[in-house]
């Protein structure tokens with residue numbers, strides 16, 4: 001049996017932020033959510049999160065995460081344990097005592113600020129822990145720049161003698177580049193016994209979890225292959241460094257899978273995005289959240305796609321698409337904005353300065369210039385003239401506009417919702433429509449032009 005505990009109570013003073021450190025985002029997900037996700041391949045019987053500084057916020061954020069709920073319904077619920085005063089990592093784990101009384105398994109402890117860990121690494125750590133029947137097993141790495149990390153001292157068998165925090169190190173001890181990753185597997189019954197013994201005798205006057213190695217045996221250190229996995233985030237610069245590492249990982253994978261990235265440094269791609277071969281991503285483009293893009297599509301330059309599904313052979317140029325769907329062969333932009341569940345059919349054109357919100361658009365329909373369509377359903381082969389607006393809001397409620405197949409709306413028309421236009425309707429330019437229109441009609445809703453022969457302004461000079 002394995003329980004996991006995530007240390008997430010600290011404020012993270014070095015971030016200089018109101019937001020708890022573990023809620024800062026990396027590639028669209030909070031640090032602590034990433035840490036939790038890194039355990040998804042281990043079979044776990046309890047999940048404990050130790051919260052303190054703005055704990056309600058941490059709790060709310062994790063309980064709101066779709067990924068953590070959906071991925072595996074068999075996961076045990078998240079249990080939140082309060083650490084009211086943050087007196088150190090050891091003190092944080094002491095808070096588990098009443099919750100894990102009598103628990104006979106292992107406790108996997110993770111720092112909430114180490115977001116790049118791979119599941120595979122954790123699995124290996126647990127296996128070594130079991131195979132050697134260790135009292136504790138911890139992840140270590142040799143860092144080129146170990147500044148700020150606790151240093152791990154071992155014997156030739158990799159058995160840990162002590163861990164000394166950077167600030168408590170002597171000059172000689174600082175030469176040891178083997179660092180503590182903040183990832184530990186403890187035999188809980190052993191740990192439970194010695195946890196109350198911890199003393200706050202160090203520079204920070206805190207109870208250090210790392211001091212438990214002085215009371216337990218055997219404690220083994222296991223090096224990670226790729227030290228980038230265990231980088232911890234203490235300040236904004238670390239956040240940027242780790243974000244770069246994550247971006248490089250993600251982009252390298254997509255390029256290897258047949259995606260072209262033009263000027264990769266100017267592009268960002270969240271790690272949940274899915275791309276098909278022969279997608280081309282142009283400079284200054286950002287792909288976020290649960291986004292997917294079909295083969296042959298060309299996105300950018302200068303576009304933002306968020307939580308959206310883009311079909312095959314679509315082009316999106318200088319545009320923003322969020323929470324929306326675009327089917328194959330459609331052209332979006334330049335300067336279009338799709339949001340709030342816009343669904344664009346196949347072979348459509350959504351052009352310059354067009355905003356779509358909560359709209360369904362049938363195949364081969366064009367909205368080429370300067371329009372706002374909100375809360376509307378459009379059929380196939382509809383043409384929306386430049387400057388058409390659906391007036392969907394009466395100041396209190398939103399109303400629907402429906403437009404039948406092959407209908408053509410003249411330029412600069414206003415469709416005052418709720419309104420339904422039938423099929424094969426032609427609307428004269430400049431109309432303000434307030435009533436439904438049946439199929440096969442020409443509809444003109446503007447005052448007739450009047451020309452008065454012989455009428456002339458008097459010249460004031462004469």
Ligand code: UD1
Pocket residue numbers: 007008009010011012022050052083085086087088089090091092111112113114148149150151163165179180181182207208209210231232233234
């Ligand atoms: C810790 C380790 C250090 C290791 C490094 C790896 C200790 C004493 N030191 O140092 O050896 O190299 O992580 O990244 O453990 N937290 C609480 N309650 C507290 C204090 C901290 O929940 O009272 C949480 C923080 O929110 C954070 C994690 O514990 O998620 C680590 O705390 P942090 O202050 O960042 O420890 P480091 O100084 O980085």
Ligand code: CA
Pocket residue numbers: 111113232233234
């Ligand atoms: Ca840290």
